[in-house]
Amino acid sequence: MKFKIDTKEKIVVFCPEENALDANLSASFITTATTLPGLETRNLILDLHLIETADDAGIEAIFAVYGFMYDNNRSCAITGLNNILTARLKAEGPENLNLAPTMAEAIDLVMMEELERELLDGME
Template sequence: MQFKIDTKEKIVLLRLEEETLDAKMSDAFVDATGAMDELEGKNLILDLHSLQSADDDGLKAIFTVYMRQYDRSLSAAVAGLNSTLTQKLTAAYPGMLNIVPTESEAIDMVMMEDFERELDLDEE
C-alpha cells in the first residue's frame, strides 16, 4: 500500500497512491491508518485523486477510516475522488461524508468543523 503523509498543525493529509482499492487492499488501508501515530489528536484529509476504482470493500474501508476520526471527536474529509467513486460512496453512505473536489476545500471544511467544536466547548 503506497501513500504519502503530510502532517500539519491540526491536520494529517494522507495521499493514497494506488489506482485500485479492493478487498485485498482495504484491510491493509484500514490497518495502516489505524496504526498511524501522526493521527493522534489531528483531523484527517484523505486525498484520493489517484484512486480510479474501488469495490464495496474499498468503499467500506474509506468510510471506516473516515468514521474512525469522528469516533475520536475529530474531523475528516475526502478530496480528489473521481465522479464515479463519489457517486458510489455517497450512495453507499448517504449524507455521512465530507466529499469535496480539492484538497484546499477539504482543509477549509475540516478546519471549520474544528472551529465549531472549539466554540461548542467554550459555550459549555
C-alpha cells in the same frame, strides 16, 4: 500499501499511491490510515486522487476510516475522487459526508468543524 503523508499543524493528509482500493488492500488501508503518526491530535484528509476504482470492500474501508475519525472526536474529509467514486460514496455513505473537490476545500471543511468543536467545548 504505498502511500504519502503530509502532516500539518492540525491536519494529516493521507494519499494512498494505488490505483485500486479493493478487498486485498482494504484492511491495510484501514490500519495504515487509522494509525498514522500524529493522528491522535489532528484531523484527517483522505486524498484519493490516484484511486481509480474501488470495490465494495474498498468503499467500506473508506467509510471505516471516516467513521473512526468521528468516533474519536476529530474530522475527516475526502478529496480527489473521480466522478464514479464520488457517486458511489454519496449513494452509500452518510448524508453529511465531507466530500471536497479540491484540497483547499477539504482543509476548509475540517478546519470549520475543528472551530465548531472548540466553540462548543468553550460553551460547556
